[in-house]
Amino acid sequence: MSAVRVAGLSGGYGPGRQALRDVTFAAGPGRVVGVLGPNGGGKPTLFRALLGELPVRRGEVALAGAPAYVPQTERARLDFPVSALDVALMGAYGRTPWYRRLGRRERDAARAALARVGLAAVSDETFGALSGGQRQRILLARALVQDAPVLLLDEPLSGVDGASAAGIERVFGELRDEGRTLLVATHDVHQAARFDLVLCLHGRQVGFGRPGETLTPEVLRATYGAELIVLEGGGTAVGVGHHAH
Amino acid sequence: MQRALAEVLLLAVPAGVLGSWIVLRRLAFFAHAVGTVTFPGLVVAGPWGIAPQLTALAAALGFGAAQERLGRGGRLAPDAATGLLLVAALAVGVVLASDVYESGAGVDSLLFGTLIGLRASDLWFTAAVAAGALALDAALRRSWLAAGFEPASARSLGLRTARSDRLLLVGIAAAAVVALSAVGALLVAVILVVPAATVRLVCTRLAPLQLGATALAAAEGVIALWWADRLNVGPGPAMAVLGGAVFAAVALWTARAGGEVPA
Amino acid sequence: MPGWLTDPFGGTIMQHALVELLVLSLACGPLGVWILLYRDAYAAESMSHGMLPGLVVAALAGAPLLLGAAGGVFVAAAGIAVVARDERLGGDVGVAVCVSALFGLGAMLALSPAAPPRLQELLFGDLLGVTTADLLAAGALAVGVGLGLAAAARPLALTAFERASAPSLGARPARCELSLLVLLGLTTVAAVQGLGNLLLFALIVAPAAAALRLGRRLRTVLVLAIGLAALAGVAGLLVSFHLGIATGASVALCALVPAFAAMLVPARVRR
Numbered sequence: 001m002s003a004v005r006v007a008g009l010s011g012g013y014g015p016g017r018q019a020l021r022d023v024t025f026a027a028g029p030g031r032v033v034g035v036l037g038p039n040g041g042g043k044p045t046l047f048r049a050l051l052g053e054l055p056v057r058r059g060e061v062a063l064a065g066a067p068a069y070v071p072q073t074e075r076a077r078l079d080f081p082v083s084a085l086d087v088a089l090m091g092a093y094g095r096t097p098w099y100r101r102l103g104r105r106e107r108d109a110a111r112a113a114l115a116r117v118g119l120a121a122v123s124d125e126t127f128g129a130l131s132g133g134q135r136q137r138i139l140l141a142r143a144l145v146q147d148a149p150v151l152l153l154d155e156p157l158s159g160v161d162g163a164s165a166a167g168i169e170r171v172f173g174e175l176r177d178e179g180r181t182l183l184v185a186t187h188d189v190h191q192a193a194r195f196d197l198v199l200c201l202h203g204r205q206v207g208f209g210r211p212g213e214t215l216t217p218e219v220l221r222a223t224y225g226a227e228l229i230v231l232e233g234g235g236t237a238v239g240v241g242h243h244a245h
Numbered sequence: 246m247q248r249a250l251a252e253v254l255l256l257a258v259p260a261g262v263l264g265s266w267i268v269l270r271r272l273a274f275f276a277h278a279v280g281t282v283t284f285p286g287l288v289v290a291g292p293w294g295i296a297p298q299l300t301a302l303a304a305a306l307g308f309g310a311a312q313e314r315l316g317r318g319g320r321l322a323p324d325a326a327t328g329l330l331l332v333a334a335l336a337v338g339v340v341l342a343s344d345v346y347e348s349g350a351g352v353d354s355l356l357f358g359t360l361i362g363l364r365a366s367d368l369w370f371t372a373a374v375a376a377g378a379l380a381l382d383a384a385l386r387r388s389w390l391a392a393g394f395e396p397a398s399a400r401s402l403g404l405r406t407a408r409s410d411r412l413l414l415v416g417i418a419a420a421a422v423v424a425l426s427a428v429g430a431l432l433v434a435v436i437l438v439v440p441a442a443t444v445r446l447v448c449t450r451l452a453p454l455q456l457g458a459t460a461l462a463a464a465e466g467v468i469a470l471w472w473a474d475r476l477n478v479g480p481g482p483a484m485a486v487l488g489g490a491v492f493a494a495v496a497l498w499t500a501r502a503g504g505e506v507p508a
Numbered sequence: 509m510p511g512w513l514t515d516p517f518g519g520t521i522m523q524h525a526l527v528e529l530l531v532l533s534l535a536c537g538p539l540g541v542w543i544l545l546y547r548d549a550y551a552a553e554s555m556s557h558g559m560l561p562g563l564v565v566a567a568l569a570g571a572p573l574l575l576g577a578a579g580g581v582f583v584a585a586a587g588i589a590v591v592a593r594d595e596r597l598g599g600d601v602g603v604a605v606c607v608s609a610l611f612g613l614g615a616m617l618a619l620s621p622a623a624p625p626r627l628q629e630l631l632f633g634d635l636l637g638v639t640t641a642d643l644l645a646a647g648a649l650a651v652g653v654g655l656g657l658a659a660a661a662r663p664l665a666l667t668a669f670e671r672a673s674a675p676s677l678g679a680r681p682a683r684c685e686l687s688l689l690v691l692l693g694l695t696t697v698a699a700v701q702g703l704g705n706l707l708l709f710a711l712i713v714a715p716a717a718a719a720l721r722l723g724r725r726l727r728t729v730l731v732l733a734i735g736l737a738a739l740a741g742v743a744g745l746l747v748s749f750h751l752g753i754a755t756g757a758s759v760a761l762c763a764l765v766p767a768f769a770a771m772l773v774p775a776r777v778r779r
Contacts, residue, residue: 075670079720090666096662098659099659322549325547325549329767331553356631439605442605445596489613492609493609
């Protein structure tokens with residue numbers, strides 16, 4: 001019984017502008033899937049397809065429930081009049097009808113989520129006044145409040161300081177143990193190698209499976225199209241230089 | 246009438262030269278705003294006995310400085326700052342015109358232009374701005390082009406983009422000021438933006454754009470003068486309707502002729 | 509209550525003006541906040557300037573101003589939408605062309621006939637000429653807009669804060685953006701009789717600008733915006749009465765002064 005199942009998914013942003021071809025994979029509950037690929041390789045497109053936001057889409061997508069989406073913090077408005085708690089509370093908007101107030105239960109859930117990411121102390125601070133790492137953790141807390149079985153995370157660790165990154169990865173483990181499925185788009189092959197599964201995209205699906213089996217030189221070359229630079233001794237993981245943003 | 250004709254022809258020069266930059270550098274809202282904010286300056290010029298061009302220029306430069314300060318440091322989005330300053334100037338102008346100096350019907354000609362009562366000094370002002378526009382363009386066009394294309398790299402090319410951009414804004418302000426007598430404070434865009442935008446629809450290179458815009462501004466200005474005289478309105482509204490119609494025609498024609506039709 | 513506060517509001521005319529402004533603040537305050545958060549200030553300014561032909565036609569034909577305003581706003585919005593799609597010209601250039609053409613057309617229609625309509629009242633408002641019918645119509649529109657914005661507050665916030673994740677939280681971004689423009693149009697129609705098409709921008713954007721500087725949470729900001737708009741209405745009428753200056757401009761200035769003053773408050777955002 002998979003939490004995410006995709007078969008023959010293709011699609012794009014307009015007729016004749018196909019961004020993704022033939023993606024087929026499945027992940028059960030309690031799995032963390034790293035989604036690897038270069039810029040323009042289709043990672044955001046895949047997420048949009050899973051969210052039901054892609055204009056042109058063919059193929060099958062089956063999810064255990066509506067997914068939560070954690071965007072990169074740069075995309076959020078820094079001058080928005082919201083506190084950290086307000087942002088976390090947004091996670092409850094989807095399940096609360098417009099005429100019902102957000103009560104004690106939702107507030108407590110938001111505070112608990114902030115505590116899980118280690119930010120209980122700053123819950124009343126203005127979102128835009130906090131550091132990049134803190135803001136990314138708050139967006140993750142928002143997804144926790146959403147209580148979704150599937151979470152899509154867009155480069156959650158890029159540009160985040162070490163302490164925040166460790167906190168975020170710890171929460172990944174917790175969510176996994178709770179039986180949720182995470183899809184984490186990332187540039188960092190080393191990080192992806194620590195996940196349960198990896199999906200390699202370069203416009204089309206290049207490989208899917210456990211990191212040890214999937215992250216072979218051929219797959220990486222097909223994914224990134226770059227020269228392999230470093231071979232780490234004592235393992236099958238390889239380092240690849242990735243394109244500048 | 247001869248003076249009016251000369252004025253319109255002289256105005257065509259900054260309209261073409263600087264108007265092209267307004268369109269290329271996306272400064273249309275600024276051009277419209279800098280014209281509108283001169284309204285209170287125009288209202289006080291008569292009662293205070295100062296040349297309207299000077300009070301208008303003072304208002305325009307004050308606006309430019311205020312807009313720069315407000316837009317800096319993320320206090321307010323530039324468009325919002327421009328809008329607030331614009332409406333503040335209008336409100337102040339209304340109070341001055343209706344209650345302090347009782348300008349009465351004269352307000353219409355300040356807002357929409359009139360070429361009655363043009364003096365020789367007005368023509369000299371316009372000629373000076375026209376010459377200044379040509380000089381600025383010759384000196385700074387490379388910098389303006391580079392800054393518009395890619396601001397960060399322009400600085401590394403050794404061009405002082407901040408200063409030259411500020412001079413562009415000053416030039417536009419000056420052009421707006423001399424356009425006031427013809428089209429009025431509220432319709433400055435009609436002469437500074439519309440002809441250049443129309444030519445831009447068919448022309449992508451700078452020199453042909455500037456020449457074409459100057460020619461079109463001159464033609465539209467002359468026809469608008471004649472039409473305004475027939476209808477007994479200021480040249481501003483006449484040129485607005487004429488310019489808008491020409492623009493619409495060219496836009497429709499070029500959209501069908503070449504390129505994709507927007508969905 | 510002191511005489512200077514109550515004297516102006518003895519007669520029906522001023523009472524009507526006061527009620528109109530108080531009701532308008534329910535719409536203008538929150539709408540302005542969303543307009544600023546969505547960075548639509550230029551759209552607001554353009555729509556109000558470009559509606560002039562509608563107003564003039566209504567005045568010439570003796571039709572209700574509200575009708576002309578609605579028609580004018582619709583044409584302006586449609587024109588702006590069409591021009592904004594053309595990629596050859598940059599964002600504001602096409603809009604500037606459309607707006608100045610429409611505005612000039614309105615001026616031409618107003619200035620050419622033998623019996624011209626009172627153009628300056630259309631431009632700068634006629635607060636003291638508000639009839640009961642005007643009041644009811646504007647009031648209904650304003651209350652409707654206010655309620656609509658209150659009901660849509662969550663999706664509006666989600667979309668403005670971070671658009672891509674909004675759908676996963678139950679919002680429809682495209683619909684939000686369109687609804688906001690429609691509500692802007694309705695508010696413009698409601699406010700034009702009192703403030704005129706050139707000055708109504710002040711009542712929409714200025715209180716909101718001040719509120720965003722002074723408030724830390726969205727709800728505070730929205731309430732503050734309504735309060736500042738209402739205050740601008742009351743203060744504007746008082747100043748207009750006691751100093752004998754134009755009413756619409758007086759209200760506009762009373763909305764603008766707090767906004768500019770609030771800009772002196774330092775921002776809270778880390779840069």
